[in-house]
Amino acid sequence: xxxxxxxxxxxxxxxxxxxxxxxxxxxxxxxxxxxxxxxxxxxxxxxxxxxxxxxxxxxxxxxxxxxxxxxxxxxxxxxxxxxxxxxxxxxxxxxxxxxxxxxxxxxxxxxxxxxxxxxxxxxxxxxxxxxxxxxxxxxxxxxxxxxxxxxxxxxxxxxxxxxxxxxxxxxxxxxxxxxxxxxxxxxxxxxxxxxxxxxxxxxxxxxxxxxxxxxxxxxxxxxxxxxxxxxxxxxxxxxxxxxxxxxxxxxxxxxxxxxxxxxxxxxxxxxxxxxxxxxxxxxxxxxxxxxxxxxxxxxxxxxxxxxxxxxxxxxxxxxxxxxxxxxxxxxxxxxxxx
Amino acid sequence: xxxxxxxxxxxxxxxxxxxxxxxxxxxxxxxxxxxxxxxxxxxxxxxxxxxxxxxxxxxxxxxxxxxxxxxxxxxxxxxxxxxxxxxxxxxxxxxxxxxxxxxxxxxxxxxxxxxxxxxxxxxxxxxxxxxxxxxxxxxxxxxxxxxxxxxxxxxxxxxxxxxxxxxxxxxxxxxxxxxxxxxxxxxxxxxxxxxxxxxxxxxxxxxxxxxxxxxxxxxxxxxxxxxxxxxxxxxxxxxxxxxxxxxxxxxxxxxxxxxxxxxxxxxxxxxxxxxxxxxxxxxxxxxxxxxxxxxxxxxxxxxxxxxxxxxxxxxxxxxxxxxxxxxxxxxxxxxxx
Numbered sequence: 001x002x003x004x005x006x007x008x009x010x011x012x013x014x015x016x017x018x019x020x021x022x023x024x025x026x027x028x029x030x031x032x033x034x035x036x037x038x039x040x041x042x043x044x045x046x047x048x049x050x051x052x053x054x055x056x057x058x059x060x061x062x063x064x065x066x067x068x069x070x071x072x073x074x075x076x077x078x079x080x081x082x083x084x085x086x087x088x089x090x091x092x093x094x095x096x097x098x099x100x101x102x103x104x105x106x107x108x109x110x111x112x113x114x115x116x117x118x119x120x121x122x123x124x125x126x127x128x129x130x131x132x133x134x135x136x137x138x139x140x141x142x143x144x145x146x147x148x149x150x151x152x153x154x155x156x157x158x159x160x161x162x163x164x165x166x167x168x169x170x171x172x173x174x175x176x177x178x179x180x181x182x183x184x185x186x187x188x189x190x191x192x193x194x195x196x197x198x199x200x201x202x203x204x205x206x207x208x209x210x211x212x213x214x215x216x217x218x219x220x221x222x223x224x225x226x227x228x229x230x231x232x233x234x235x236x237x238x239x240x241x242x243x244x245x246x247x248x249x250x251x252x253x254x255x256x257x258x259x260x261x262x263x264x265x266x267x268x269x270x271x272x273x274x275x276x277x278x279x280x281x282x283x284x285x286x287x288x289x290x291x292x293x294x295x296x297x298x299x300x301x302x303x304x305x306x307x308x309x310x311x312x313x314x315x316x317x318x319x320x321x322x323x324x325x326x327x328x329x330x331x332x333x334x335x336x337x338x
Numbered sequence: 339x340x341x342x343x344x345x346x347x348x349x350x351x352x353x354x355x356x357x358x359x360x361x362x363x364x365x366x367x368x369x370x371x372x373x374x375x376x377x378x379x380x381x382x383x384x385x386x387x388x389x390x391x392x393x394x395x396x397x398x399x400x401x402x403x404x405x406x407x408x409x410x411x412x413x414x415x416x417x418x419x420x421x422x423x424x425x426x427x428x429x430x431x432x433x434x435x436x437x438x439x440x441x442x443x444x445x446x447x448x449x450x451x452x453x454x455x456x457x458x459x460x461x462x463x464x465x466x467x468x469x470x471x472x473x474x475x476x477x478x479x480x481x482x483x484x485x486x487x488x489x490x491x492x493x494x495x496x497x498x499x500x501x502x503x504x505x506x507x508x509x510x511x512x513x514x515x516x517x518x519x520x521x522x523x524x525x526x527x528x529x530x531x532x533x534x535x536x537x538x539x540x541x542x543x544x545x546x547x548x549x550x551x552x553x554x555x556x557x558x559x560x561x562x563x564x565x566x567x568x569x570x571x572x573x574x575x576x577x578x579x580x581x582x583x584x585x586x587x588x589x590x591x592x593x594x595x596x597x598x599x600x601x602x603x604x605x606x607x608x609x610x611x612x613x614x615x616x617x618x619x620x621x622x623x624x625x626x627x628x629x630x631x632x633x634x635x636x637x638x639x640x641x642x643x644x645x646x647x648x649x650x651x652x653x654x655x656x657x658x659x660x661x662x663x664x665x666x667x668x669x670x671x672x673x674x675x
Contacts, residue, residue: 331450
């Protein structure tokens, strides 16, 4: 088990190297001169040359790449052109918001998706199954930003039940501690004796969670259903039934544990994709996370910020995949022992 | 004679079981009656698709329903008709009084749990005990079915065990009950190689002597029948065609199908005579379009006009031997010795 994890960890290095290289060339080879774009149309040749020198863009590409790699190794992502802040610290500041939203969205998608998938499978070819799977098809086809806007229109504008965006009621005097607002809300409840921060944080989370979680929810439900149907045909399910194990237990322990193997892979992949989905969701809901930050950076032609943001998200994606792999071997004893 | 005085444990009376499919209704079991006495081993013999597994699964209601359904009949176990029981009552019987072992030990054990925990779970379902006690019971059962190093083996996953060992673990699971009454063994040795087969059959014989239980053994292997059976029921296309004690089946078969089955057995004794292995010509009829006549008629060399018109009535050959054939007298008993 330990060896397995070590092996997977050592495979991370070439993967990350590949990611970093890809991101560099993607941006370096994109059309347009960053310096010219940044300075705008009225800048003169001299100013442009100066900025190019500052950014190191006057050097040959291969040398730029070398410099860039040496900075990455020292975990230095550079400075944002627009704010002048270190990119690493900008990411650090915004990342909890993104992760908090992603975790809630994933929890929402996983719990509901697995439940719906299992229900569909055991009620196969009934109206329950048709409704769920039809809904899943609609869910997977819906663009995130559009769904976000529709949710805002219904629940915020028409029904006036939930906030349109942000993470916390702006009238509250609120000093973030961990930057995970739900946790902060709980801490504040203990400190100040009022749950209002927690309630506000949760209320702000509801719509973005649904918007971001709908696609993974649909995919997880469909995967669970088909996997479950396959497992329920297996001999060992018949064995369990023939031994008098209660039907509920047969389904939720004997069958589901096996059916979850492919679902875990999907959950991992979806969690990674969620981070890119976050760019749209965060923008729609003015959620101050990495996604919105990258979106703004793209608009402002802040190349180092875009580069840093993409690298960060990519590495995070790779790490999630590692976690999924390890989780997979915990659930599946066959992998564990190889 | 002793056999007849024993109490009946299970009796299936005029069971009709069919499946609704997209192509029509498949009558998998027709007018089937069998009796199993306490302590007896009854084998159900026939080729694939003859309804022997459906019959076995009908007892503890493991057939998928729908599409399967019981059209008529009774399945009386220890005096109660199982078909009138509620789902929870059937669940309570499974694994306590009626247990089951399956053909494929490779796929019949759950791959993500240790074999010990699967057995312990059966104990925990039916009896009031702690996990620790259940695990100890599992070790005991492993010892009973002669798995070496049982304390260690209970913590193995199915894929870490050999085929024979897995089948032993399956049997142990079927024995995870304070008073196993009936064990249904659905082709328990088909997937195993011959030496392991012999070991498993020995084990079953052995257990039967230790524990007072009846075995309903399903097989298509006449060799297994010879080894295990007290009584034999031969099935063909959903119907019972012959029933007899094991001796009569082998030495005095009256149904042409039984004869065909026996003739298709390879034999050492015939080595000198260089007998070609015989096969029964033709194929099993489609259960969708099968008529009221004898289902074997289209393959039978003794077939007469009557055969395709009606299914024959029971003819009693002796106290322990009955046959369902219009022309059983014409069937020359080809003595195989």
